[in-house]
Amino acid sequence: MHRNAPRPASTNRRALLGTGAAMGIAALSLWPDARLFAQQLGDFIEGPPMPDIAPQQLSKHVWLIYATDGFPTPENRGMMASVIFVVTSAGVVVLDSGSSLQIGQMAIRMIKKVTPLPVVAVFNSHYHGDHWLGNHAFVQAYGQQLPIYALPHTIEQIRGVEGNLWRNLMERWTNQATAGTQVVPPNREAVPGQVLKFGDVTLKLHHYGRAHTPSDLCVEVVEDKVTAVGDIAMTNRIANIDDGSYPGTFKFYAALKAAASDQLWVPGHGEARRDLLATYGAFLAGIWEPCLQAVKDGKTEGEARAMVMKDPRVASRAATMQGFDSNIGKYISLAYLEAEKEAF
Structure with a gap:
């Protein structure tokens, strides 16, 4: 629009x-x-309905409602994070519910085009609102007792300041298109390493410390060799790492790959790829490693920035990555500050 x-x-x-x-x-x-x-x-008062986005089938059980935009605008009505759903013989499991009531309602319409089975559980990957504000639609449709899983720290953040903060931010960014969305926190604590059976599908839960946030939950669909990774990696968007850690992200990747082996990695932002952790990890390393070296060599943040911008792992993405120009300076600063702590 x-x-x-x-x-x-x-x-x-x-x-x-x-x-x-x-x-x-x-x-x-x-x-x-x-x-x-x-x-x-x-x-x-509610904002307008979200237009339908046809789901894409990624594997036998896994479907994706793909968000083409990486950032919320009035035109996309907040559709900035993909919604993933898993069709099992026991019902549908949703992995991240979207950015608003309206997006969640659209996701439910799309699920019903694929299967008549009800939604039986929702998982929220972390506490940034584009991944959980759609919870409202699912409890509206399936009842307050619908299990919504997240790590304890995520639940704490949504119940605290982050909940209404994200609700208000999304309304502002979309010119009130998401109005009417209510904060619905998760009601079940996810446990790292936990294995859950939903009919013919097994889900395994992964968390290995601070990466994008302190409480990133990745959900592996075991039979399909597909893992939803939330925002720990993105295909072609520079990720917010204000709450996260560069070395923590690298450690998370290593542990996740060791635990899950070869997977189709499905991010909250961007296309699913088998090389996602490798390609996005290389980009992050292109920021982190020059900053760490600059700190060790006693160079200034400005000198570190110049080193990062010349690094081929970063320079090769500058022209095509969403949000690069407006965010790269900030994330170099964050890397430099973390490198100072790491080095000393």
Whole structure:
């Protein structure tokens, strides 16, 4: 949807309701429960439906609803992270539920095109909202008792500041297209190394320390040799590593490859690839290794940046990687700061 295109009927209705709401809230400003009224009204208003995205079959049991964009905009309505689902004889298991109520609802429509079986479980890879805000749609459709799994630290973060922070950020980034989405935290603690059976499919849970975040959960579909890796690796997008670690990521990759062996690695952002950990790992190493060497040689951060930008593992991705120009400086700084701690 282009910015100057006619606004959908639901958007016009939202604008009209918003005007009326503003007048009503002003009139009720002296009421002690005015804030509660505003909150309830905000939850009532919903953004427009997410257009359907046909799922792609990756293997016998695994399907992908692919997000082409790496960052949220009003035009893509927050569809920035892929939704993966696994069709088992016992029902459907969803691996990351999307960025909003509307995206989750779209995912449910697409699942129903593939199978009449209900969704029986959801897994959230980590606490960044583009991977779990769709939980709202799944509990809306399948009930509050639907098992939603995540690592304990992820659950803690979503129940805390990260939950409403991500909800508000997504609304702002999409010009309210995700309005109406509620924070629904996971309700089951995932355990690293845990093996779960869903009918004819076995899922194995992997976590090996801090990588993209302190609590990244990778889910291996054992029979298909397919593993959903969340955001620990991305195909052609520079990843947020503000909460993560460069050396931690390399250690995670090594442990995951040792535990799962050859896999089709499916990221939250980008295409599934068998060489994903190798290719994205090489890019990250092209940032990390020059920064670590610069620190050891007593060079400044500016000198480290120049070294990184000349590294062929980084330079070869500069023209094509999503978000490169706007993010590379920040992630060089993060690498340099972590290298200082690592070196000393």
